[in-house]
Structures are given as C-alpha cells and as structure tokens.
Amino acid sequence: MEAYIGEEDRASHARFGRTSRNAVMYGPPGIAYVYLVYGMYDCLNVVTEPEGRPAAVLIRAVEAIDAASAGQMRTARWNRWLVRRGARERVGHDVELARLRALPDARLASGPGLVAAAFGLTRSDTGRDLLDPTAAVRLELGDPPATIEATPRIGIDYAAEPWRSRPWRLIDADSRAVSGARARGSAS
Numbered sequence: 001m002e003a004y005i006g007e008e009d010r011a012s013h014a015r016f017g018r019t020s021r022n023a024v025m026y027g028p029p030g031i032a033y034v035y036l037v038y039g040m041y042d043c044l045n046v047v048t049e050p051e052g053r054p055a056a057v058l059i060r061a062v063e064a065i066d067a068a069s070a071g072q073m074r075t076a077r078w079n080r081w082l083v084r085r086g087a088r089e090r091v092g093h094d095v096e097l098a099r100l101r102a103l104p105d106a107r108l109a110s111g112p113g114l115v116a117a118a119f120g121l122t123r124s125d126t127g128r129d130l131l132d133p134t135a136a137v138r139l140e141l142g143d144p145p146a147t148i149e150a151t152p153r154i155g156i157d158y159a160a161e162p163w164r165s166r167p168w169r170l171i172d173a174d175s176r177a178v179s180g181a182r183a184r185g186s187a188s
Contacts, residue, residue, distance in 0.1 A: 003169075009159075018054070028051050033126055035123065037112070037113065040084070041112070043112040043115070043116055044058070044116045045057060045058050046059065059115050060180065062115050070105035074118075077108060077117050081100070107177065109177060114179075121137065147172070151169045152168075153168055
C-alpha cells in the first residue's frame, strides 16, 4: 500500500484541494475511493484520516488467503476482462482465459489495477463503507506480515521532493503479490 496524506502532499489527489473526484478523501476513514488511471484501470484506495483531512492509502496488491478466494478473484478478473475487452467479440477469449487460469494465485491482484479487478470494483464503488461487517468487500483485522518494509512510492515522478522520496509505500517483504520494485532491489 502507499499513503497519500493531505493537500500538502504533492503526489496526492488532494494537492489541488477538494474536487468532485477526490471529495470522498475528505470524508470519514474506512471509505473506498476508486479512481480510473491511464483511462483503463480502476484503483482502490481507503480513506484513512478523520473527516476534513484528505488522506488515503492506495491498495497496490492483495494476496488470496485460500483457494476459494483465489477462485473468486480469478472469476472477477475474467468478468472484468469480458466487460472491458471481450464482450463484443470472441477474438482473444481463449488465450486470455488460458493465461488467467495459469496465473499463480499470488499474482491475481499484484498491482493496483488488478486489485480492483480481482474484487470487481469500479469507480461506482467510491463511497462504499469498507468497515461494514456485512459488506461483500470489506476490511478485516488479521495477523500483520512478519516483515514490513518501507520504500518510496511508485509512479509519482511528477511530484517534487521531498514527496517523491518519502518512504510511504509499505510492503510485505515476503509476499509474492507485491507489485513494483521491492526494497531489497529486486523487481516483481
């Protein structure tokens, strides 16, 4: 995950103040903020600060906890592919389905756009309460990773220092789902 904190953070969507797009970031913690990046990938963020202070964490990767959840993530990814690329024609269906079936469970949600796809989330899910214990998609307490490493955030070259170098990307160093460069220098 990566943290984006306040209007002063030059990499945050709140850097230009409150807009219709980022208004949810100013709301209560535990709310989903889903936005479109590169015109094609939905990305899940979770609002983290008290109301009035815009901050959120981008969920960069999620690892399936068991075979059943991996199956649900795989199905959601397939459905997203059908909606985005393949519903109108059959070209590429068999190739994409075979590729998705062969993908290791740990890589099903190994990037911010893949997280949203693996959970069937779109921009219409912005404002969803992720702390609601009855919700299909929700945050739950679990055991923390054994090794957490902090690195600079990814893909924010446009942001001035010191924002570009802040170690506000936290990774489970042992997870195969981690996207982007690892703190130890290896890419995943």
